[in-house]
Amino acid sequence: MVSTVTLDKLVSLCKRRGFIFQTADIYGGLNGVYDAGPLGTLMKSNVRALWQQSLQRLDKDIVFIDGALLGPETMWKASGHLESFHDPLVECKSCNSRFRADDVDLARACPRCGKTDWTDVREFHLMFKTQLGASVEQSSVAYLRPETAQSVFVNFKNVWTTSRVKIPFGIAQIGKAFRNEITPKQFLFRMREFEQMELEWFCTEATAREFFDFWATERTSFYKSIGVNQTHIRLRSHEKEELSHYSTATSDVEYEFPFGWKELEGIAYRGCYDLSQHAQHSKKDLAVFDEETKESYTPHVIECSVGVDRLFLTLLFNAYCEEAVEGEVRTVLRLHPSVAPIKAAFLPLVNKLAEPCERIYAEFKKCGISVQFDVSGSIGKRYRRQDEIGTPYCFTYDFESAETGTVTVRHRDSMKQERIAINSIASYITHTSPFLTPCPH
Numbered sequence: 001m002v003s004t005v006t007l008d009k010l011v012s013l014c015k016r017r018g019f020i021f022q023t024a025d026i027y028g029g030l031n032g033v034y035d036a037g038p039l040g041t042l043m044k045s046n047v048r049a050l051w052q053q054s055l056q057r058l059d060k061d062i063v064f065i066d067g068a069l070l071g072p073e074t075m076w077k078a079s080g081h082l083e084s085f086h087d088p089l090v091e092c093k094s095c096n097s098r099f100r101a102d103d104v105d106l107a108r109a110c111p112r113c114g115k116t117d118w119t120d121v122r123e124f125h126l127m128f129k130t131q132l133g134a135s136v137e138q139s140s141v142a143y144l145r146p147e148t149a150q151s152v153f154v155n156f157k158n159v160w161t162t163s164r165v166k167i168p169f170g171i172a173q174i175g176k177a178f179r180n181e182i183t184p185k186q187f188l189f190r191m192r193e194f195e196q197m198e199l200e201w202f203c204t205e206a207t208a209r210e211f212f213d214f215w216a217t218e219r220t221s222f223y224k225s226i227g228v229n230q231t232h233i234r235l236r237s238h239e240k241e242e243l244s245h246y247s248t249a250t251s252d253v254e255y256e257f258p259f260g261w262k263e264l265e266g267i268a269y270r271g272c273y274d275l276s277q278h279a280q281h282s283k284k285d286l287a288v289f290d291e292e293t294k295e296s297y298t299p300h301v302i303e304c305s306v307g308v309d310r311l312f313l314t315l316l317f318n319a320y321c322e323e324a325v326e327g328e329v330r331t332v333l334r335l336h337p338s339v340a341p342i343k344a345a346f347l348p349l350v351n352k353l354a355e356p357c358e359r360i361y362a363e364f365k366k367c368g369i370s371v372q373f374d375v376s377g378s379i380g381k382r383y384r385r386q387d388e389i390g391t392p393y394c395f396t397y398d399f400e401s402a403e404t405g406t407v408t409v410r411h412r413d414s415m416k417q418e419r420i421a422i423n424s425i426a427s428y429i430t431h432t433s434p435f436l437t438p439c440p441h
C-alpha cells in the first residue's frame with residue numbers, strides 16, 4: 001500500500017468513475033444531496049438485495065413493506081417527532097453562518113469570519129414540511145418522513161391482519177427519509193435525503209432482551225459476510241445518558257472511518273413506545289391477543305437500522321486501496337464480489353478479436369448479469385480501469401482462444417492470470433451475484 005484512503009480520494013473516485021454525483025452540479029449543486037451514477041446505482045441495488053436476503057434467509061417470519069414518503073402531521077405528533085426532532089442551532093451575527101451548536105465552540109471565534117458574536121442557541125426543526133393540494137388548512141399539512149420506522153408502526157395492524165404472521169415476527173423496509181440537517185457532513189455520511197434499511201422486530205416483553213442480543217450478533221455477522229474488514233468493525237453498547245427517551249438498550253455496529261469510529265447500524269430496544277403512542281393518538285386498538293394467556297398486549301420492538309448510503313460509503317472505504325505496481329500506482333477497489341457493480345469484463349486482446357469475444361459477453365449479458373465489454377486502449381489500461389471500479393474478474397480473449405476454446409482469467413486482487421476453458425467462465429461469475437452468494441451461516 002502506498003498511501004491510506006481519505007475522504008477526498010473517495011469523493012474524487014466516485015465522481016471520476018460515475019458512482020456518485022452531487023445533485024444538480026451544473027447549477028452549483030444542492031448541499032447534502034447526491035445522485036447515484038450508473039455504477040453507484042448498480043452497487044446500491046446489490047447492497048439492498050444483500051440486506052433483504054440476509055433477513056429472508058433466516059429461520060424467522062419477516063415481511064416487507066414499502067411505505068410512502070409523506071405522512072400527516074397527526075402521525076408525527078404521535079411519534080414524538082413534531083415536538084422533539086430538532087438540533088441546537090447558533091448563528092454568527094457577523095456573517096450569518098449557521099452551525100449546529102454542538103459542532104462549534106461558542107467561547108471561540110466563528111470559523112468562517114473570525115468574529116465572536118453568536119446568537120443564542122435555539123432549536124431548529126429537522127423535518128421538511130409541505131402542504132398537500134391547494135388547501136391551506138392545518139389538516140393538509142404533511143411532512144417528508146425523517147425515518148422509515150413510523151411507516152411500519154402505523155401499518156402494524158394492517159400487516160398483522162393480512163399476512164398470517166404470529167408474534168414474534170418482523171416488518172422490514174427499504175426507503176428514503178429526509179432530515180434538514182443544519183450541517184450535512186462527510187459526503188454520504190450525513191445527508192439531507194438518504195435511504196434507510198430497517199427491521200422492526202415485534203416480540204413479547206419477556207423475550208425482548210434475548211432477541212436484542214440475537215439481532216446484535218446477527219447484524220454484526222452480516223457485515224462479515226459482505227467482506228467488511230473485521231478489524232474496522234465493532235459492537236458498542238450505548239451508555240445510559242446516550243439512550244433515546246423511548247429506548248432501554250441500544251447497541252451500535254460501528255465502523256472505523258478515517259474520521260473516527262462512527263455508527264453504521266443501530267440496534268435499539270424501543271419497548272412498546274411506538275405502538276402505544278399510535279394507539280393512544282389514533283384511538284385504534286393496536287394490541288394483539290395471546291391465545292395461550294387469553295390476554296391482549298402491545299408487542300415490544302427491537303429495531304435494526306442502517307443507511308444504504310452509509311453502508312455504501314463504508315464498503316468503498318473498506319475496499320479502496322492504492323498500491324505500487326511496476327513503478328506505478330494501482331488504485332483498486334477490493335469489493336466483495338457480491339457487492340461489485342460490474343461482475344466481469346470481457347476484453348479482446350486486440351481489436352480484430354472483438355467479434356468472438358463480444359459473443360461470449362452477450363451470453364452473460366442476456367442472463368441479466370452486470371458485465372462489461374471493453375475494446376479500447378491497451379490491455380493493461382483496461383485492466384486498471386476495471387480494478388478501479390472493483391470488477392472481480394477480467395476474461396481476455398487472445399490469439400489462442402479460437403483454437404483451444406480457452407480465455408485467460410485475471411483476478412482483480414492478486415492480478416494473477418490463468419488460462420481456463422470458455423465453458424467454465426460461468427462458474428466464476430455465478431458466485432458474484434448477490435442473489436446467489438453462499439449462506440454465511
Ligand SMILES: [Zn+2]
Binds near residue numbers: 092095096111113115
Ligand atoms: Zn461569522
